[in-house]
Amino acid sequence: MNEAWGTPSRNTVSNTATIHLDYGTWAGQGAPMTFEVDDDSDGTIEQTLMVTDDGD
Numbered sequence: 267m268n269e270a271w272g273t274p275s276r277n278t279v280s281n282t283a284t285i286h287l288d289y290g291t292w293a294g295q296g297a298p299m300t301f302e303v304d305d306d307s308d309g310t311i312e313q314t315l316m317v318t319d320d321g322d
């Protein structure tokens with residue numbers, strides 16, 4: 267399940283997960299965005315995912 271990450275999708279996190287978008291550290295358009303994933307929504311982050319904005 268934890269393959270290399272490209273674009274976030276519903277297939278990569280469980281339906282009980284809570285995803286926090288780390289806007290506080292996001293440099294803006296074109297910069298990588300950090301997602302913090304709480305797989306079981308217990309308040310502890312299990313995964314931190316970096317997603318590169320390669321879009322238009």
Ligand SMILES: [Ca+2]
Pocket residue numbers: 304305306307308309310311312
């Ligand atoms: Ca958790």
